[in-house]
């Protein structure tokens with residue numbers, strides 16, 4: 001991932017950390033739910049696993065591990081940390 | 082009577098605790114969103130109410146809204162004397178986000194709250210601790226550290242709940258804690274200060290996920306696990322089935338040897354032991370299947386399987402979340418249709434519900450088993466590695482799955498409109514060793530449900546079939562009975578498949594419930610042959626002769642037809658539409674008949 005620009009959550013490398021920086025094209029209700037599962041702006045996340053064939057990827061978010069598919073992970077912006 | 086509400090984040094152990102405290106057997110499983118309906122049961126002098134788990138009091142989907150609304154409504158109900166808020170100590174921060182919201186609502190309404198910090202055994206296992214006293218101080222309400230699984234701390238908790246429901250005023254915090262905070266930030270803070278190390282908690286889980294979810298190992302594991310599931314139904318259950326069969330044979334011997342010949346004896350031999358008994362033989366298979374599905378669920382593997390299947394299922398309009406309902410559909414379509422509530426997207430959920438009936442449920446097991454015993458020789462292929470019968474059996478299940486995916490793809494393309502979609506976000510539960518007691522309990526429950534069904538519907542239909550087949554001319558005159566005359570009227574429907582009228586009658590009767598097929602045939606063979614050989618229905622059919630083409634056509638028909646009145650009723654309830662089940666019924670009947678005809682034509 002490029003050090004300076006923001007990227008989508010989908011592009012985080014396995015084992016790498018990033019910080020949530022914003023959401024694109026997600027409804028307000030969803031942004032709220034994502035905050036509740038820990039996907040808050042500023043939160044640190046780790047991509048723990050990138051299965052092949054664009055299967056949903058696993059992210060460690062606070063004390064939980066969540067699987068997100070490409071569609072939703074692409075709408076979450078992250079910055080390197 | 083006073084009520085206590087049990088609430089908390091999904092998969093935190095609410096239902097297991099509810100079961101332990103009340104003695105009921107509510108479904109417990111290691112997957113978020115298992116409980117879909119509120120359930121209450123008595124606990125000492127009170128009533129405990131188990132809620133579906135939610136991440137937040139701000140609902141996103143219709144079902145979440147129902148659960149949340151019910152919670153909010155209940156709080157202002159005078160009978161509600163307290164809230165038990167479940168915290169998962171291994172997911173403290175996530176649990177607190179919901180718990181803090183619930184605590185606020187309850188305290189503002191003057192209802193006291195106690196917290197149960199569950200899964201402490203897991204925390205000890207990794208050598209960590211949670212500061213219970215500190216947490217209690219900051220939350221302003223009592224916190225009990227428990228392990229529901231190991232039965233630790235449950236006595237203290239029960240006593241406290243009892244006291245809370247009896248004297249709620251004593252459990253209201255004095256002074257009222259500060260409730261003006263952002264639950265998300267507060268949960269984070271509390272977890273940082275009091276919680277266990279996340280690194281340690283997730284270490285094994287992440288390592289196992291890297292194996293099960295990526296690379297070749299994960300794919301192979303998936304296939305092996307699914308194959309074992311199907312093989313086991315055939316292999317593990319066989320000794321038990323033999324035992325039941327022998328037991329029924331023995332019982333019928335004891336009951337009927339000293340009986341005078343005549344109508345009563347004929348009835349017992351044909352309808353009771355031949356009809357209902359031939360169905361009971363399959364109960365062990367149903368138990369083994371339920372047990373293994375439960376085992377997979379409890380281990381945490383099913384959530385991974387959902388992830389693996391997500392991409393593929395999305396292609397045909399479904400979602401990874403359809404995997405668990407589909408798999409439960411192998412046991413019974415009814416709980417499977419309820420399980421589809423975990424699918425947040427209305428469209429994907431509808432497609433899942435519509436195609437669940439194509440999963441071969443355990444009611445088809447007796448039909449499959451019987452016909453496979455008749456048609457397929459007990460041979461091993463590939464150098465003794467694979468059992469031919471097991472393989473055909475597997476093929477039938479696969480046919481159902483492939484048909485479901487095909488039907489879903491077609492419906493997604495042409496019929497079911499694209500509403501707003503909901504993203505796929507699934508929390509992965511930890512891997513766990515199964516809790517044996519609830520698993521065995523579940524298997525026994527499934528057997529009980531089947532036997533009670535045998536006791537009612539199947540028995541009733543078997544009796545009707547026997548009466549119609551026995552009269553007016555008595556034993557040995559099946560062709561010349563009321564049933565025979567009626568059967569000859571419908572004979573043309575299945576004649577093209579080389580099946581005589583007896584099969585026609587059995588198929589039509591099984592539109593009430595599929596298992597009736599076996600009992601009905603058993604009864605008719607009993608009347609016709611008036612033979613004492615009860616257990617050998619398969620042998621009787623073989624002696625009578627049925628061609629491979631006819632038999633396979635029949636099997637394919639049973640894979641695809643939607644012959645279950647209860648499934649249609651539940652489908653109607655869950656989709657909230659009267660026409661959809663009718664279309665489904667007609668559509669699947671036509672599909673089944675057409676596919677059966679093609680099968681016959683291909684083989685014959």
Ligand SMILES: Nc1nc2c(ncn2[C@@H]2O[C@H](COP(=O)(O)OP(=O)(O)OP(=O)(O)O)[C@@H](O)[C@H]2O)c(=O)[nH]1
Nearest residue numbers: 091092093094095096097110114115116134229230
């Ligand atoms: N190790 C351990 N496992 C537990 C404990 N309590 C519950 N479990 C397991 O946690 C899983 C979830 O339990 P459930 O009772 O179904 O959870 P729930 O909160 O009712 O979940 P939903 O109905 O989905 O909201 C099951 O596999 C239980 O066996 C515990 O104290 N220790």
Ligand SMILES: [Mg+2]
Nearest residue numbers: 095096115116
């Ligand atoms: Mg539950």
